[in-house]
Amino acid sequence: MTSHRDARSNDRVVIFDTTLRDGEQSPGASMTRDEKLRIAKNLERLQVDVIEAGFAMASPGDFDSVHAIASTIKNSTVCSLSRALDSDIDRAAEALKPAESGRIHTFIATSPIHMKYKLQMEPEQVIEQAVHAVKRARNQCADVEFSCEDAGRSELDFLCRIIEKAIDAGAGTINIPDTVGYALPHEFGETIHQLLTRIPNADKAIFSVHCHNDLGLAVANSLAAVVNGARQVECTVNGLGERAGNASLEEFVMGLRTRKDSLQLDTRIASEHIVPTSRLVSSITGFPVQPNKAIVGANAFAHESGIHQDGVLKHRETYEIMNAEDVGWNTNKMVLGKLSGRNAFKTRMEELGISFETPEHLNDTFKRFKKLADKKRDIYDADLQALVTEARNIEEVFKLEAMTIHSQMGGTPEAHITLLVNGESNDIISTGDGAVDAAFKAIEGIACSGAQLELYSVNAITSGTDSQGKVTVRLARKGRIVNGNGSDTDVIVASAKAYVHALNLLESGKKRNPQTGPI
Incomplete structure (x- = not known):
């Protein structure tokens, strides 16, 4: 696994995926442990650097999910969120014990409005609690991230003070969230530039951003941040998240890749797995992807205009800035039919990142596949994913x-x-x-x-x-x-x-x- 420290001074941006944590905060998007595991395995195949698996203190179910993902994932860092509280930090550390590479992500609010009305704490108290939290986390986990909640509306001088002390306390990643999606790209980029310039020990940490999409600017703000020196971006598949969602992983990654001529930055994401992962997340959460969604929407590479069609037929680059195959649009091929056997079915499912914990689970899903094959001649990957999504591990009252x-x-x-x-x-x-x-x-x-x-x-x-x-x-x-x-x-x-x-x-x-x- 590539060291995240390497990203600080080079052209690689760390991708921190929070689909399983922040994405799950969308109303109705709650996922079971098994569903989270399926998505985590796909994120690992996608070569996401950090998977925020949940908030271990939130519920026993969240703890179990983080622990299960930490026990399974080997090629990505597994992270748990925690407030700047001893109980949260200890719970996160316990959930992450099996992880080959684990991270505790602790946070506290830093904007005047949050400190006054939500925390009801003075600024010096906030700094003291932040330092205590980072030190406690660092004593239990080598990799600690500290976030300044509502940094987009925080005072720059105060951010400089609290971040400097958090780095001294052991935080290796500093996250600057635009919690309410208020920032504009030029403002947000300048904030990152000022923090990196003014904080004396800024070179000892990777600076991260976590942008919300309330004004539709999450990806634009994330791009502005990395242009100004941030080297981790927190995002979600399909832009899933509370309210208007988070920065879209697929849009940010392909933005860097397509405009590498200008940005000179890239990620380690295996982009051919973007569309299959998008479909899996949509299938499990029940949040459909709009047809005109960039990268993963059904119309993203469709051309109806006669002028566009003529141009693409003559030379693809006239109207397409990316290859559809590069993001996984060529993966949805028919591979199975009603004559396919159990082994072929199981093998294709494994290729899609779907495993069966018990022979009974495999048999039940295979039977439903056969019933579907009797009704539908061509069976596609999306059909197979839907079969598994239906079989959620819940008691059938x-x-x-x-x-x-x-x-x-x-x-x-x-x-x-x-x-x-x-x-x-x-x-x-x-x-x-x-x-x-x-x-x-x-x-x-x-x-x-x-x-x-x-x-x-x-x-x-x-x-x-x-x-x-x-x-x-x-x-x-x-x-x-x-x-x-x-x-x-x-x-x-x-x-x-x-x-x-x-x-x-x-x-x-x-x-x-x-x-x-x-x-």
Whole structure:
């Protein structure tokens, strides 16, 4: 594994991925331990330098996820976030014990508004707590990162003071977050320049940035930062994150790579794994990628204009500044069909970064693959990923047993649902404004969950009229938000599966400490 210290004085930018921590703070984006492991393995294949696996103190589930990822990942540094509190730091250190390369990432707010109203601490107290936290972390882990929360609105003189002391205390990486997405690129770049110029021991640490996208400037601010000397960028796959999200990993990486002529900077990212990783994250979180999203959107390399098409046919570079193959668009080839055997299926899954912990899990997924192959002639990688995403490791309180839908133009749609509740069969018939509405009302009539439907989204997994429909259903109940996913060649069936899946997630008892500490 390449040393992160090497990045300070050369042209390589360290990529710190926080999809599993900050990305999970998006409402409804919570992931199970197994799902986080799947994404972490793909991030390792992507050659991400640092994987922020979670916030170990937030919940037992987060601790287990960080510990599991630390036990599995060998070629990336595994990181856990912690507030500048002894209990948080000790918990992070415990979770990271199995890691071949671990990092504790501790933070405290530094802006006047945060110190006064949130922390209710004087500036000198904040500095004292920061130094104590870094020292405690450094005594337990060789690699410590310190973040100044809301640095974008912090006073420059105070930032210089607290960062100098944090470096003296043992922080090897200093992170400057634009926590609320307020900065403009020229301002943010100048802040990084001033910090590196004015702090006497700045050469003893790598300076990092963590930009939010509230004004759509997260990637632009990150680029401005590295131009001015930052050598780590914190980002997420698909730009996932709370509010408007974080800096998009794929956009930042390909921005550096495509404009290396000007920026003279690069990363060690294996870009051919960008699109498969993007699809995996989208499939697991239930957050679809918009078609016109840069790099990973379905239309990112599509040309409809006759002038554009003519130019690309004559010479690709007339309208394309990147090769689609370089970011993984050539990986979605049909490799399996209904005649494919179990070994071929297992091998292709492993190539996609999907492993099976038990023979039963493999057998169950293979059976569902065969059922899909009977309905759909061509099986693509996205179909295979959807099969695994459906099989989330949660207790099935509710199980869709049978469904009959009657719908005709001018008539009232009717749904007859058979739902197992803890193994007991329940039947109901409901009507609705449409087939999906009737099905949802029937399921809810049995479940009586009291949940509010906040999102219903339908997307085609692949092309063609036999494509599977991927449905996301977001339910909210008592402050808890979950995303249920379902896929099927029949979009009504997929919708019912997604609703039932969301109900099971609500019943799974998975709790999260809301104090996840945005930075």
